[in-house]
Amino acid sequence: MSLVLTVLSIIVGWMYFFAWSISFYPQFRTNYKLGHIKGYSKEFGFLNLSGFLAYFLYSLWGYLDPSIIPGIVDIQDIAFAGHAFLLTFLLLIQCNYYEKDFFIVLKLWTKIFVACAWVISIIICSIELAGKFPHAGGNFNGCLWLGYLKVTITLMKYFPQAIKNYIRKSTEGWSIENVMLDFTGGALSILQIFIDGANSGDWNVFGGGGSFNIAKFCLGFTSIIFDIVFIYQHYFLYRHPPEAKRNLELSLNYG
Secondary structure: OOHHHHHHHHHHHHHHHHHHHHOOHHHHHHHHHHOOOOOOOHHHHHHHHHHHHHHHHHHHHHHHOHHHOOOOOOHHHHHHHHHHHHHHHHHHHHHHHHOOOOOOOOOHHHHHHHHHHHHHHHHHHHHHHOOOOOOOOOOOOHHHHHHHHHHHHHHHHHHHHHHHHHHHOOOOOOOHHHHHHHHHHHHHHHHHHHHHHHHHOOOOOOOOOOOOOHHHHHHHHHHHHHHHHHHHHHHHHOOOOHHHHHHHHHHHHHO
16 A cells, blocks of 8 residues: 555545535526526436435445445545535425426426335345345445446436437536536546555455445546536537527627
8 A cells, every 4th residue: 555645545535525516506506596497407406316315325334334345435435425415405405496396397207216216225225234135246235236326327317407408409507617527526536446446456346355436436437428418518519599599690690
């Protein structure tokens, strides 16, 4: 173990924590400034809440019992997941303030998925904690289920927002500051994983003893990919919203 790499991991870890954590605040400001949430996907927010609860439980469990999952869980992972869950909960309260029927008009598939996911999670984790879970080596258990659930939700949650932007032909109401900070946090999170791997010398992804946190890596990688999509939508595809584009065309025609 290298002292330099250990310190570097701590520094990068807190950098990713602050970047990813701060990314939640611009959406509050955007909603307040516009006075509505028409540009914010309800399904994205609802799925996000369950995702971060799963990630917090996964990180806390893996930190308290390092042998249960491959990979290193850093204290920043727990701090980020807890903060993210709290901020997402508060954001949903703000959304409900602007749209009183926020939870009523959620797509049915979202409600069914979240309900089924948590019923299965409670069953699997209860069996795990009772010591009755049939382990598949170190590749699957109750804690890893929560990590895989978070990754699955992360894959799912971005699609409604990307589709909403496409249908509206605009990213107005979807904070680009959130996207840029999310991209930064994802990149730094993955960087910390590789620093931890270089420090321990064990890159085992599956099975016990490895330092490669597969759930954390998938979370960061997925976030980066979709953030690139959102950046392309904001700065290239929908640089001028339909109304602004019409005004621009009128000014050019009559200017």
